[in-house]
Amino acid sequence: MGTPFFSPPAVKPNSTDIFGFDEVPPTASGIFNAYQMVPLNGYRDVDISTGGEPFVVFSRAPDIAQVLESKTGVPAPDKGLAFRNPAPSVKVTIRNQGMEGLTEVVIMKLLDGAVTSTLAVSAKTPKPLTFKVFTLEDSLRNVGQQERPTSIDLGRLKTSLEDVKKIYLNQANVVLTQQFPLESLSIEGDLGDPIMLEDKGALINGKRDQAPLNFFEERFKSSPVRFNIVLSWEFLQNKRERKSIGGLAPQPGNVCIINPFIVDYAFLTQRIAHEMMHSLGAGHVTPTSGFLMTVDEINSNWRMTRANIDLANPSGMLVVVDPRFL
Ligand SMILES: [Zn+2]
Known part of the structure; x- marks a missing residue:
């Protein structure tokens, strides 16, 4: 079993498709902390690398960063989206609906509730x-x-x-x-x-x-x-x-x-x-x-x-x- 963590969608070097995702290696506590800019009223796709580990992903402030299941676009309920048998890489969408601010999207292991990765989401005005x-x-x-x-x-x-x-x-x-x-x-x-x-x-x-x-x-x-x-x-x-x-x-x-x-x-x-x-x-x-x-x-x-x-x-x-x- 692996450690689910946020990763940016793969892009070529020197591509303008880099979406303001700041990759940070795991801290001493073993948690991956990353950062993603989301434009006000916009969205960003984010990959979650799982290694097959079951996990749940949720937002601490859905008004700023709503987590959507990226295939269906269905918003995550308050307690988040659960992936019980995930593929090695799962895509989710982080959407903003007009409120500026900074919040956090969190990945937790389903098995023991351990936080493995956080994504600070900054919803920015133009x-x-x-x-x-x-x-x-x-x-x-x-x-x-x-x-x-x-x-x-x-x-x-x-x-x-x-x-x-x-x-x-x-x-x-x-x-x-x-x-x-x-x-x-x-x-x-x-x-x-x-x-x-x-x-x-x-x-x-x-x-x-x-x-x-x-x-x-x-x-x-x-x-x-x-x-x-x-x-x-x-x-x-x-x-x-x-x-x-x-x-x-x-x-x-x-x-x-x-x-x-x-x-x-x-x-x-x-x-x-x-x-x-x-x-x-x-x-x-x-x-x-x-x-x-x-x-x-x-x-x-x-x-x-x-x-x-x-x-x-x-x-x-x-x-x-x-x-x-x-
Ligand atoms: Zn310089």
């Missing part, structure tokens, strides 16, 4: 955020036309931005809206190639007293747009840090510097979504692979952690517990 995209030029270089081996691939950029929107919507119920049109950010001077973002010395509008990154922060300081995405040619953090980087964003802040060149569409999507999360104030995550905020682009994918989701959209964090189940 959170609107805006972004705008800029191309960078200085008077020596034109990012779109000269000097570069390739100009910015606007088709690829558009596809990436569409997927960035899906990542934030599916996982955090954040509704990203692009402010049009694409604008050119022109500087009289010489930003350098590569640009040393944190070093003073570049010629910016006749002066050399400001590091490029400070210039960008200053430029967008009172911007009404939440994320200003600046597409730049190659840059480094500074002269000491020679490692090439694909993006940089003050944390928190409202400007993301992105290198859109020599990356495929999936990496470009990753770069933009990752830097936006830094802009919201998030750092890197400890898991060395498999998350949006994994430090190394090669080992990352598009999955947000619970902390990322709650940071991007703080609604649905109010704890509501149904006293019937205490």
Whole structure:
């Protein structure tokens, strides 16, 4: 017999079908704790891996997270859905019916009533955020036309931005809206190639007293747009840090510097979504692979952690517990 626990439906890496499910390994007590964002008035399918163990699954607050038998869509009664002879993997649906908040869905063994897994469910209202995209030029270089081996691939950029929107919507119920049109950010001077973002010395509008990154922060300081995405040619953090980087964003802040060149569409999507999360104030995550905020682009994918989701959209964090189940 196994230990029934919640698991996300299987999806390909770098898929926008990741539904804000934060997988957490079992705690010292042996209980699996996971987290699932459910949009207000929406639903999410969740798998339960059972190993054949009979179990019951119930919600502590059905107004926030109603458990449905996924084949029939029939709601679970108050005491939950019982699976007496389950398949190795069972699918259930968690539905919200309009009440914002945080509650818990619980798996209990039928045999002895032991809790084996909990799913914190956060029912979130839509959170609107805006972004705008800029191309960078200085008077020596034109990012779109000269000097570069390739100009910015606007088709690829558009596809990436569409997927960035899906990542934030599916996982955090954040509704990203692009402010049009694409604008050119022109500087009289010489930003350098590569640009040393944190070093003073570049010629910016006749002066050399400001590091490029400070210039960008200053430029967008009172911007009404939440994320200003600046597409730049190659840059480094500074002269000491020679490692090439694909993006940089003050944390928190409202400007993301992105290198859109020599990356495929999936990496470009990753770069933009990752830097936006830094802009919201998030750092890197400890898991060395498999998350949006994994430090190394090669080992990352598009999955947000619970902390990322709650940071991007703080609604649905109010704890509501149904006293019937205490
Ligand atoms: Zn980062």
